[in-house]
Structures are given as structure tokens and as C-alpha cells.
Amino acid sequence: MLYIWIVISFVAILIDALTSSFLFFSFAIGGIGALITLMFNASMPFQIIIFMILSIISIIFAAPYVRKAINKNPPAFKPMEQNYIGRILTSQEDITEKTQIKYEGIYWYVINHGEPIKEGDRFKIKSIEGNKLVVEKYKEES
Structure with a gap:
């Protein structure tokens, strides 16, 4: 036994x-x-x-x-790029409709859905569409 x-x-x-x-x-x-x-x-x-x-x-x-x-549900996986949404950056060049920028060592295509962004202006990352960052000019709220 x-x-x-x-x-x-x-x-x-x-x-x-x-x-x-x-x-x-x-x-x-x-x-x-x-x-x-x-x-x-x-x-x-x-x-x-x-x-x-x-x-x-x-x-x-x-x-x-x-x-x-x-x-128990595992924590949701959030890709690194999703952390970019909502960030406010300063433009190193003019952004009219579509251009390419370098952000955190990565080259991104940027689509501007708003008024043109001039060099030195601040802009906000609104969303990500594929491999493109969708941005718009940041307006300070008083």
C-alpha cells in the first residue's frame, strides 16, 4: 500500500x-x-x-x-505608445498637416487636425492611428 x-x-x-x-x-x-x-x-x-x-x-x-x-484578471497590457496620448510637447519645426518628428528616439509621422503649429508652439498628442500621432495645437486654459 x-x-x-x-x-x-x-x-x-x-x-x-x-x-x-x-x-x-x-x-x-x-x-x-x-x-x-x-x-x-x-x-x-x-x-x-x-x-x-x-x-x-x-x-x-x-x-x-x-x-x-x-x-483573477491580469492587468490590462497597455502598449508604450498609449502613454503618449495626452502629452504636451514643444514643436521643433512647423507642423501643418502631415510631417515627421522624432519623439523619445523614435521617428513618428504626425497628423495635425487643427490650426498650423509653428516652431516653438506647444501641441498635444490626441490619439494614435496606426503608426501616426494625431496632434493639435495646445491652447493654455486660463
Whole structure:
């Protein structure tokens, strides 16, 4: 019976490691409990009862944690470029309708949806369309 409890515990841990379900880990706990009772020369029916009781108890106590871990949503991935939206920059050159600028070491095509931006004027990045930054002249609010 020694090998049966070892195999049950090992297989349960292996399945959990491969599937990340945390359900079979409870059977490993039951198998370890039965293995301990075997060391004290307990009878086979008593080992099976201990296995079942410990497995059921660990499933009951582990279920809320497993549900919480499974239902947990990972944080939304936000591309680096999305952080550019809303930034206010100073123009290094005139921007009429479409031009190319260098921002944070990357060359971007810029589309101006508003009045022309002169060199030295401030502009705001409104959105990103593909590989183009959509900008408009920034007007200070008083």
C-alpha cells in the first residue's frame, strides 16, 4: 500500500504542476495523510478513510482560493505608445498637416487636425492611428 499512496500523491502533484488547476493537490494531501497512517501500521480501511477525509477537507478549504486565483484578471497590457496620448510637447519645426518628428528616439509621422503649429508652439498628442500621432495645437486654459 506504501507505493499506492506515494504514486497517488506524486501523480496528483504532477497533474497540478502541468495543468495549474490546484484541484488535484488536495488528493496529494490525502495521500500524504494516508501514508502517515500507514507508518503507524493503520489498517487499509482506516487509510482509505483518512485519504478521503483529508482530500475532501482540503478541497473545501482550497476551493475559495482556487476560484479567486482562476477568476483573477491580469492587468490590462497597455502598449508604450498609449502613454503618449495626452502629452504636451514643444514643436521643433512647423507642423501643418502631415510631417515627421522624432519623439523619445523614435521617428513618428504626425497628423495635425487643427490650426498650423509653428516652431516653438506647444501641441498635444490626441490619439494614435496606426503608426501616426494625431496632434493639435495646445491652447493654455486660463
